Amino acid sequence: MWTNRTRLLCLWLWLCLGKAHCLPETGKIRDTDVSKFFRHLDVIPDVIAVGPQDFLNVTYPGNINADRGVQLQALQVRDEPKVNWIAGKDYYYTLILTDPDVPSKVPPQPNEYLHWLVVNIPGNQMGLGDVRVGYTGATPAKGSGLHRYVFLLYKQPDYLKFNLEPVPKHSDQGRHNFSTKAFVKQYELGFPLAGNFFTCEWSTDVPALHKANHETEGRPLSF
Numbered sequence: 001m002w003t004n005r006t007r008l009l010c011l012w013l014w015l016c017l018g019k020a021h022c023l024p025e026t027g028k029i030r031d032t033d034v035s036k037f038f039r040h041l042d043v044i045p046d047v048i049a050v051g052p053q054d055f056l057n058v059t060y061p062g063n064i065n066a067d068r069g070v071q072l073q074a075l076q077v078r079d080e081p082k083v084n085w086i087a088g089k090d091y092y093y094t095l096i097l098t099d100p101d102v103p104s105k106v107p108p109q110p111n112e113y114l115h116w117l118v119v120n121i122p123g124n125q126m127g128l129g130d131v132r133v134g135y136t137g138a139t140p141a142k143g144s145g146l147h148r149y150v151f152l153l154y155k156q157p158d159y160l161k162f163n164l165e166p167v168p169k170h171s172d173q174g175r176h177n178f179s180t181k182a183f184v185k186q187y188e189l190g191f192p193l194a195g196n197f198f199t200c201e202w203s204t205d206v207p208a209l210h211k212a213n214h215e216t217e218g219r220p221l222s223f
Helices: 005-016 033-040 180-186 206-213
Strands: 057-060 082-084 092-099 113-122 130-133 147-155 194-200
Touching (some): 057 194, 092 180
Antiparallel strands (some): 057 082, 092 113, 113 130, 147 194
16 A cells, blocks of 8 residues: 655655656666656556556546646546547557555455556547446545556557456446556556556545445445
């Protein structure tokens, strides 16, 4: 669980002062500002081993940007955001939104919670992608601290067949114990092309969001 909010503030000031070049290089992959940011906030190695090459443009309704670890309220990220990137028209892409800070009931099993998964996106036309896991916003449990919500975009080697049953946005099935690393390895997606993330913690809005938007068969979604 990642709860060091002071560290987040210090990093923001540190980057603003232009000190990012002090971080170590990853080696063969170009060590960009976004990968440095992901590493310092432990998205690397918690979620991925090598960082994205560019920042992903993620905008929620109300022109709210989910950018560089900014802390947002659960109510602000309730609805599906717009995600934009520079894409080749002949390529397909996969978009993942995952929370790696869900307390694990059976450690050391993967403890990511999958909030959104869209595959076989032609170019950057999100509306034409195959939604395998419907979007659900951030509703972190009370007392679980500050959560990181990580967006990752991968360029697929081709149009792929994904062996995943579709999960509706109001369903909790198939979201727990997700592993980005295992998923990427299984489908040979390589390194992320772009990424970004925001942070969120429990607030008094969360119970109402559970009841209004995330209830299925009488059971609220867990995160």
